Amino acid sequence: MELKALKAHPDFLGTDLGDLLEICNGCGAKDSKLPIPDTIWGLWIGPVCNLHDFRYHVGKTKQDKEMADIEMLANNMRAIEACSTWILKPLRRRRALTYYGVVTDLGDSAFWKGKERP
Secondary structure, eight states: OOGGGSOOOTTSTTSOHHHHHHHOOSSSOTTOSSOOOSEETTEEOHHHHHHHHHHHHHOOSHHHHHHHHHHHHHHHHHHHHHHOOTTTHHHHHHHHHHHHHHHHHHOHHHHHTTSOOO
16 A cells, blocks of 8 residues: 555645654554554554544644544545455455544544643
8 A cells, every 4th residue: 555545634744753753653542551453454554543643633623533533534445445355345344434433432532632622
């Protein structure tokens, strides 16, 4: 999977690598006790999760969080379409929808961490 095939926040590529390493940690919240795999049925989605982490970092509103979550789902689907056999596509799509459900339902604390809610 080529990173250029994924949609990213306009500031992502211009951000200092050291800052990105602080912001992005793959799948799952940085302080989570539960390990969240960076793979979906063998497909590495770490870059998708890092782009999602960055969107959460720069986001300021509920709409920004919703956009980040939708973008993560769309990027996962792009990766699945590009890198899956016919037998793995439905399994991976279902898992991508599960990841989306988790961030939409449980991602508020990660999104709002260190921010003032409006």
